[in-house]
Amino acid sequence: MLGLGAAGIAAAPVLQGGWQKLLDADPVGVTGLLPNSGGFRYFSVAASVPVKNEGNYRLTIDGLVDRPRTFTLADLAALPQRRVVHDVQCTDGWKVENAAFTGVPLSALLDAVGVKKQARAVRFTCFDGVYTESLTLDQARRPDVMAALKLGDQPLTHERGGPCRLYVAPMYFYKSAKWLSGITITDRVQQGYWEDYGYDVDGWL
Ligand SMILES: Nc1nc2c(c(=O)[nH]1)N[C@H]1C(S)=C(S)[C@@H](COP(=O)(O)O)O[C@H]1N2
Ligand SMILES: [Mo]
Numbered sequence: 001m002l003g004l005g006a007a008g009i010a011a012a013p014v015l016q017g018g019w020q021k022l023l024d025a026d027p028v029g030v031t032g033l034l035p036n037s038g039g040f041r042y043f044s045v046a047a048s049v050p051v052k053n054e055g056n057y058r059l060t061i062d063g064l065v066d067r068p069r070t071f072t073l074a075d076l077a078a079l080p081q082r083r084v085v086h087d088v089q090c091t092d093g094w095k096v097e098n099a100a101f102t103g104v105p106l107s108a109l110l111d112a113v114g115v116k117k118q119a120r121a122v123r124f125t126c127f128d129g130v131y132t133e134s135l136t137l138d139q140a141r142r143p144d145v146m147a148a149l150k151l152g153d154q155p156l157t158h159e160r161g162g163p164c165r166l167y168v169a170p171m172y173f174y175k176s177a178k179w180l181s182g183i184t185i186t187d188r189v190q191q192g193y194w195e196d197y198g199y200d201v202d203g204w205l
Pocket of ligand 2: 043090091092173174
């Protein structure tokens with residue numbers, strides 16, 4: 001839809017209602033035909049988001065840890081990767097079946113920095129400067145929770161939250177913070193962006 005450009009944006013207020021109905025019904029799989037979407041719909045609560053790449057991307061892990069550390073994209077790519085295939089589901093009703101995310105299990109990152117005994121939760125921040133999320137430490141250590149670098153075996157695009165996003169396979173997609181830039185280990189769960197508007201902190205599918 002973004003690819004429709006200025007003409008599309010000008011027509012959007014008129015078209016939006018019908019367009020959305022078409023997407024929701026998806027009679028011929030039209031969402032899958034939108035350029036590069038793969039069935040995903042673009043979400044961002046920030047008006048604009050900087051583009052980051054191998055050169056300037058950083059992921060900082062701090063808080064209740066023994067060895068706070070900043071990872072480059074190369075650091076993350078050098079760690080053992082896990083591929084998880086799972087259905088992605090947004091609370092808005094759209095769904096992508098059998099999405100394949102690949103990345104570094106969060107448990108490996110937690111082990112790398114050494115989590116202190118009093119730690120109970122993990123807070124995630126993003127380089128859009130706005131979005132936040134959180135998990136309990138037990139949830140964060142699940143094998144199907146990762147700092148994802150790839151989708152469908154291709155580098156994660158900016159639109160999908162690249163170069164690195166959180167992916168929490170067993171929960172609604174709002175838990176999967178895009179443009180991940182910070183992980184802070186805390187002593188309690190601090191609710192995230194959408195949870196301040198009433199979403200469940202435990203967003204199990
Ligand atoms: N940084 C950031 N992460 C985010 C969001 C957002 O607005 N900003 N939206 C969430 C919601 S509600 C959904 S459904 C998914 C959408 O991801 P997509 O744009 O790759 O489809 O990202 C989640 N993570
Ligand atoms: Mo969502």
